[in-house]
Amino acid sequence: MRICVVEDQVTSLAVLTGALRRLGEHEIEGFSAPDPALERCAEVQFDLVFVDHQMPGKTGVEVIGELRRFPGYDHVPIIMITADHDRDLRIEAINQGATDFLNKPVDPQELRIRARNLLSLRQAQLELADRALHLASEVERATRKLADREREVIWRLARAIDLRDDMTGHHVTRVARVSQLIACRIRSDADFCKTIFLAAPLHDTGKIAIPDAILNKPGRLSDAEMVIMRRHAEFGAELLAGGESELMRLACEIALTHHEKWDGSGYPAGLAGDAIPLSGRIVAVADVFDALCSLRPYKQVWPLAEGRAEIHRLSGSHFDPDCVRAFDACWPEIEEIYSKMSSGPATPPRPDLFPGPVRAPQPSRSLQ
Numbered sequence: 001m002r003i004c005v006v007e008d009q010v011t012s013l014a015v016l017t018g019a020l021r022r023l024g025e026h027e028i029e030g031f032s033a034p035d036p037a038l039e040r041c042a043e044v045q046f047d048l049v050f051v052d053h054q055m056p057g058k059t060g061v062e063v064i065g066e067l068r069r070f071p072g073y074d075h076v077p078i079i080m081i082t083a084d085h086d087r088d089l090r091i092e093a094i095n096q097g098a099t100d101f102l103n104k105p106v107d108p109q110e111l112r113i114r115a116r117n118l119l120s121l122r123q124a125q126l127e128l129a130d131r132a133l134h135l136a137s138e139v140e141r142a143t144r145k146l147a148d149r150e151r152e153v154i155w156r157l158a159r160a161i162d163l164r165d166d167m168t169g170h171h172v173t174r175v176a177r178v179s180q181l182i183a184c185r186i187r188s189d190a191d192f193c194k195t196i197f198l199a200a201p202l203h204d205t206g207k208i209a210i211p212d213a214i215l216n217k218p219g220r221l222s223d224a225e226m227v228i229m230r231r232h233a234e235f236g237a238e239l240l241a242g243g244e245s246e247l248m249r250l251a252c253e254i255a256l257t258h259h260e261k262w263d264g265s266g267y268p269a270g271l272a273g274d275a276i277p278l279s280g281r282i283v284a285v286a287d288v289f290d291a292l293c294s295l296r297p298y299k300q301v302w303p304l305a306e307g308r309a310e311i312h313r314l315s316g317s318h319f320d321p322d323c324v325r326a327f328d329a330c331w332p333e334i335e336e337i338y339s340k341m342s343s344g345p346a347t348p349p350r351p352d353l354f355p356g357p358v359r360a361p362q363p364s365r366s367l368q
């Protein structure tokens with residue numbers, strides 16, 4: 001361990017450092033002036049410091065005060081050496097951060113005993129700090145592992161639901177990525193952007209309660225069938241309600257509100273404008289755009305440019321204009337997402353896994 005001794009009298013400095021060297025394999029540095037000692041302490045982390053009080057330039061109390069302001073010196077034992085027994089002086093030294101005092105003339109044996117005890121205390125502090133860092137690292141690793149598992153379970157649930165009307169399973173990944181892009185253009189909150197990326201795939205969770213005959217029906221749904229289809233927003237919210245994490249709370253919010261429209265003509269609650277949560281407004285754009293540009297049993301694929309034009313056309317009626325502007329601002333990234341879509345099985349949402357075919361446009365059920 002490292003020991004620093006600050007004593008302006010050369011003879012006394014030699015006696016102190018010599019006595020301390022008998023403790024064993026410790027690195028001991030002596031300084032006959034305060035400023036060089038402080039400069040060295042700023043460069044090197046000492047584990048124990050002895051400071052004489054009466055020195056030219058700075059007193060021991062001033063040196064202790066400066067040392068305590070250095071990074072890493074909050075808990076380093078600092079001993080002030082003084083022949084002054086004045087009560088006020090000692091209280092001032094304690095207030096500045098002195099750990100203990102040694103009286104002049106210094107007894108070498110007392111010096112070594114105190115140094116040994118304080119170094120043992122310092123060693124215990126360092127070991128405790130190392131243990132705390134290790135535990136913090138383990139907790140962080142375990143938390144990250146749990147978060148990864150939560151993400152994987154959520155994605156697989158979303159994909160299982162999505163496969164009922166999208167056999168590629170890529171819809172949830174594209175909606176997640178496009179939602180994230182829009183969110184990051186609107187808000188600089190990194191946590192919100194990350195959470196919406198993970199929550200957006202659950203937007204159609206309620207479709208698990210919709211009969212296959214309706215979900216996969218080719219062509220337009222009847223009015224009665226449309227009533228049933230639209231209930232998937234409420235079903236999804238019911239399934240996701242009561243979650244304790246921010247991720248599940250946002251997923252529930254998205255499931256319930258991603259079919260609300262800016263002009264109030266959406267469902268299930270007929271919310272309008274800012275009454276619709278931002279998450280629902282963002283996913284509405286991403287979901288409808290992907291529905292337009294994806295193959296379904298009831299429609300053909302729209303080219304990306306025509307899907308984009310439709311989003312523009314519905315700005316201010318179906319969609320929040322701010323979300324549409326954000327969608328437009330990240331258009332190059334959106335094109336890249338769709339150009340990279342593969343025909344193989346979908347994997348958990350990542351920015352490099354999004355693609356799809358392009359065919360003639362047909363009406364989209366998502367707009368009904």
